[in-house]
Amino acid sequence: MRWLFFALMLFAALPAHAVQPDEILDDPKLEARAREIGKELRCLVCQNQSIDDSDADLARDLRVLVRERLVEGDSNQEVIDYVVSRYGDFVLLNPPFKLKTYALWFGPGILILFGIGTVFLFFRRRSTNDAPVGQKTLSAAEKERLARLLDEDDR
Amino acid sequence: MNRLFYILPLAAFLVIGGYLAVGLTLDPQKLPSMLEGEPVPAFDLQGLKGRDEQGFANTDLMGEVSLVNVFGSWCVACRVEHPFLMKIKENGWVPVHGIDWREPNRDAGPDWLRRHGDPYTLVGDDPKSKAAIAFGVTGAPETFVVDKQGTIRYKHVGPIDQKVWTETLKPLIDHLREQGG
Numbered sequence: 001m002r003w004l005f006f007a008l009m010l011f012a013a014l015p016a017h018a019v020q021p022d023e024i025l026d027d028p029k030l031e032a033r034a035r036e037i038g039k040e041l042r043c044l045v046c047q048n049q050s051i052d053d054s055d056a057d058l059a060r061d062l063r064v065l066v067r068e069r070l071v072e073g074d075s076n077q078e079v080i081d082y083v084v085s086r087y088g089d090f091v092l093l094n095p096p097f098k099l100k101t102y103a104l105w106f107g108p109g110i111l112i113l114f115g116i117g118t119v120f121l122f123f124r125r126r127s128t129n130d131a132p133v134g135q136k137t138l139s140a141a142e143k144e145r146l147a148r149l150l151d152e153d154d155r
Numbered sequence: 156m157n158r159l160f161y162i163l164p165l166a167a168f169l170v171i172g173g174y175l176a177v178g179l180t181l182d183p184q185k186l187p188s189m190l191e192g193e194p195v196p197a198f199d200l201q202g203l204k205g206r207d208e209q210g211f212a213n214t215d216l217m218g219e220v221s222l223v224n225v226f227g228s229w230c231v232a233c234r235v236e237h238p239f240l241m242k243i244k245e246n247g248w249v250p251v252h253g254i255d256w257r258e259p260n261r262d263a264g265p266d267w268l269r270r271h272g273d274p275y276t277l278v279g280d281d282p283k284s285k286a287a288i289a290f291g292v293t294g295a296p297e298t299f300v301v302d303k304q305g306t307i308r309y310k311h312v313g314p315i316d317q318k319v320w321t322e323t324l325k326p327l328i329d330h331l332r333e334q335g336g
Contacts, residue, residue, distance in 0.1 A: 044294075058288075061287075084189075
């Protein structure tokens with residue numbers, strides 16, 4: 001019975017958030033939006049965590065700021081735009097699609113196309129390299145010589 | 156043509172490796188400031204306890220070239236920087252204002268200044284990162300150069316020392332004063 005209880009407890013384990021009880025808004029709808037925004041924003045101290053996951057003091061203050069702005073009636077986008085205007089695109093965990101980030105978005109695709117192209121060229125060249133370059137059929141003289149050689153072989 | 160075919164992967168490796176090698180030498184904590192060339196963000200902080208009765212707001216930064224230094228009593232690098240800020244004050248090179256960031260209580264900042272010396276003209280208390288976030292601060296110390304019109308001209312991340320002062324801050328401040336900027 002005890003092992004079953006522990007097994008069930010494993011399933012009950014929830015992802016840990018750094019959001020503290022005193023930060024949580026009374027309105028569950030606003031709180032849900034705050035969580036959504038919090039997942040999008042990078043903590044500037046622990047740079048590979050979102051502000052929702054980070055225990056850093058600055059992340060906490062950013063979470064509070066997000067909630068204050070939501071309560072004041074800002075849309076999700078307005079809140080995110082404000083933080084970006086202070087910290088730049090770097091705070092967005094999803095990089096935006098714009099001129100400066102084209103290399104980031106297209107780079108892998110271009111590399112894959114380049115790789116496929118290279119492999120294709122490699123195999124095509126190898127199969128054609130077996131035949132003499134620039135000549136697909138035998139000349140009349142060569143045919144005659146070939147026939148003679150084959151005849152000799154028969155004897 | 157065939158030779159190029161074999162050199163190409165090596166060339167690609169060198170190019171990518173080159174970029175990664177440069178990337179390793181960059182400091183990921185150093186972010187470009189969004190605010191250089193922008194007016195100082197609006198903020199209105201309570202003054203430091205027993206020190207700044209009138210508080211410290213963005214409107215105080217108009218009229219002369221000044222530095223705004225983000226510090227905290229908890230911040231080790233600020234302690235390193237502190238003697239140089241004292242030197243700036245003693246020589247009267249430029250007014251330095253302080254944003255006392257994330258103190259655990261109202262006494263921590265004033266105590267720290269009493270113990271180590273007070274290099275600041277105006278100091279605002281910012282326990283909830285209100286001004287710090289508005290300035291896009293990611294850590295302490297950070298220092299902003301503000302011109303006469305109240306525009307942020309430069310952000311320095313990390314402690315100020317003689318080298319930073321002589322090579323970067325002083326030339327910039329001199330230039331801004333000449334411009335009347």
